[in-house]
Amino acid sequence: MAKYDNNFTDLLRERLSIYDVVSKYVPLVKKGQNYWGCCPFHNEKTPSFSVNEEKGFFHCFGCAKHGDIISFVMEYKHMDFKAAITELAEMAGLPLPTMHKKTQQQIDAEESYYSIVGAAQKIFAEKLFSSDGAHGLAYIRNRGFSDDMIKKYGIGYAPKNNIISNKYVNTKQDKLIATGLVRRGEYGTYDFFRDKLMFPIFNANGKIVAFSGRSLDGSEPKYINTSDTELFHKRQTLFGFNFAREAIHRANRAIIVEGQIDAIQMQCNGFGETVAPLGTALTEDHIAMICKSNRNIIFCFDGDTAGQKAAARACGLVMPFIRDNSDVKFAFITGGKDPDEILRKQNGRALMEKIINDATPLVDFLWQIINTNFLTKTPAGRARAEKFLKQELDKIQDKTLKSEYEHEYDNRKFQNWYKWKKDEKSADVAVPEIDTVIKNTLVYIINKFPEISERYGDFLNKFNLDLDTDVKSDLNLDFKQSERYIISLKLQKYIENLEQQKRDLTIQGLTNGSDVGQEIRRIDQEISRMKSKQDLLVND
Numbered sequence: 001m002a003k004y005d006n007n008f009t010d011l012l013r014e015r016l017s018i019y020d021v022v023s024k025y026v027p028l029v030k031k032g033q034n035y036w037g038c039c040p041f042h043n044e045k046t047p048s049f050s051v052n053e054e055k056g057f058f059h060c061f062g063c064a065k066h067g068d069i070i071s072f073v074m075e076y077k078h079m080d081f082k083a084a085i086t087e088l089a090e091m092a093g094l095p096l097p098t099m100h101k102k103t104q105q106q107i108d109a110e111e112s113y114y115s116i117v118g119a120a121q122k123i124f125a126e127k128l129f130s131s132d133g134a135h136g137l138a139y140i141r142n143r144g145f146s147d148d149m150i151k152k153y154g155i156g157y158a159p160k161n162n163i164i165s166n167k168y169v170n171t172k173q174d175k176l177i178a179t180g181l182v183r184r185g186e187y188g189t190y191d192f193f194r195d196k197l198m199f200p201i202f203n204a205n206g207k208i209v210a211f212s213g214r215s216l217d218g219s220e221p222k223y224i225n226t227s228d229t230e231l232f233h234k235r236q237t238l239f240g241f242n243f244a245r246e247a248i249h250r251a252n253r254a255i256i257v258e259g260q261i262d263a264i265q266m267q268c269n270g271f272g273e274t275v276a277p278l279g280t281a282l283t284e285d286h287i288a289m290i291c292k293s294n295r296n297i298i299f300c301f302d303g304d305t306a307g308q309k310a311a312a313r314a315c316g317l318v319m320p321f322i323r324d325n326s327d328v329k330f331a332f333i334t335g336g337k338d339p340d341e342i343l344r345k346q347n348g349r350a351l352m353e354k355i356i357n358d359a360t361p362l363v364d365f366l367w368q369i370i371n372t373n374f375l376t377k378t379p380a381g382r383a384r385a386e387k388f389l390k391q392e393l394d395k396i397q398d399k400t401l402k403s404e405y406e407h408e409y410d411n412r413k414f415q416n417w418y419k420w421k422k423d424e425k426s427a428d429v430a431v432p433e434i435d436t437v438i439k440n441t442l443v444y445i446i447n448k449f450p451e452i453s454e455r456y457g458d459f460l461n462k463f464n465l466d467l468d469t470d471v472k473s474d475l476n477l478d479f480k481q482s483e484r485y486i487i488s489l490k491l492q493k494y495i496e497n498l499e500q501q502k503r504d505l506t507i508q509g510l511t512n513g514s515d516v517g518q519e520i521r522r523i524d525q526e527i528s529r530m531k532s533k534q535d536l537l538v539n540d
């Protein structure tokens with residue numbers, strides 16, 4: 001926690017009347033010496049919450065909450081000490097005192113960065129509604145953004161010309177460059193964001209610190225963000241957190257989605273408690289930020305392989321943060337690409353609600369990860385799975401909780417890995433069909449190269465191979481050939497699956513006349529992409 005010397009907190013108490021601070025949020029009426037209102041910290045209809053102006057304290061006779069302006073702001077706005085002090089200092093019109101031994105020069109510099117970034121946002125916001133920004137405005141409206149949403153999130157447009165460098169032509173170049181908005185080139189400075197749809201990035205206190213710009217001409221990458229600056233540290237900033245903080249407290253949980261448009265759509269469609277990391281990677285700092293106020297987290301990832309991978313990563317990151325009262329879950333988008341697409345469907349909100357409600361608890365998700373990534377049918381595979389599991393469980397801080405997890409998994413291992421489960425095996429219908437020759441080849445490869453079986457465990461596990469068969473093979477595949485064999489089989493099965501989907505869709509289109517053309521074209525594209533991969537493999 002940042003340390004402010006007592007003089008500054010005293011100064012705040014002196015400058016701000018507790019009546020002014022509290023009455024901003026709670027209606028108060030003067031009766032006798034004190035002011036009275038309905039307590040914001042417990043549910044009541046008749047006022048038992050009193051504010052004593054002279055002593056600078058509030059006290060509730062109902063729930064016994066008691067404190068001064070600082071604890072009031074912390075409690076009421078669910079802020080940490082530092083954020084509350086910042087808020088109160090702003091209210092009092094006092095500059096924040098030096099902390100972390102920041103020099104006055106640094107503070108001044110920061111202030112000027114804030115003001116440049118803030119001014120830039122105003123320019124971009126205006127440009128969005130000018131003729132320059134018409135295509136940007138059309139794009140964002142087409143993605144289901146109302147003008148209210150555009151305004152709330154401060155969305156704007158950065159034109160092609162160097163509007164920021166030109167406006168600040170008389171400002172010191174270093175200062176401009178330090179905001180990340182401007183870069184230095186061979187022929188002077190130029191704007192980093194050009195012809196981009198601009199999403200401001202706010203810090204936890206609601207101040208704009210950076211931007212994320214979306215390309216509008218189809219060029220890659222789709223999003224570019226301000227690189228890290230004095231004000232902005234990507235690894236420690238969650239998109240939408242400033243808007244979500246209240247809702248996280250009310251909903252008693254946080255939802256983390258992958259993209260910022262997803263976060264905005266979620267927040268505007270009844271899931272105010274949603275945030276997103278910037279760029280793809282979630283960090284420990286992000287999770288720590290959320291856990292400061294709430295340890296109930298729902299990670300919501302896209303349903304594709306990349307989403308599964310990202311979820312597994314998040315699972316590893318969240319382990320040190322779980323406690324006996326935290327509820328961590330993993331939800332995967334089905335029936336659409338991402339939350340944005342789901343929410344814009346008819347009944348989107350209900351669909352999303354269902355996805356969230358069906359989320360997999362951490363204990364089950366970790367078990368899934370283990371069973372898809374390790375070939376638990378072999379002793380070597382189980383040994384690797386055990387080591388991985390131990391490594392994950394060792395991250396749990398609470399010893400009792402850790403030992404409960406261990407018991408849980410011991411039980412599951414016994415039930416699923418060792419117990420005779422022949423009946424269940426034969427009941428499995430999701431097994432892709434392969435003939436005996438292929439089966440034998442796979443068994444041969446797995447026995448010869450255990451590393452390959454680990455790498456493709458999730459795929460190989462699908463076949464219920466009997467690894468005890470003594471396979472006499474004339475094949476003499478080396479490591480590379482074996483790997484290529486599996487990759488090519490995987491591609492083949494994937495293509496077969498796509499072709500089946502296509503047939504199903506065609507029938508669907510014929511029977512109920514629904515418009516499946518677009519979806520079929522997407523599948524066709526995917527099939528031809530996969531086929532060219534196959535060709536590459538053969539000619540490699």
Ligand SMILES: [Zn+2]
Pocket residue numbers: 039040041042049060061062063064065
């Ligand atoms: Zn109370």
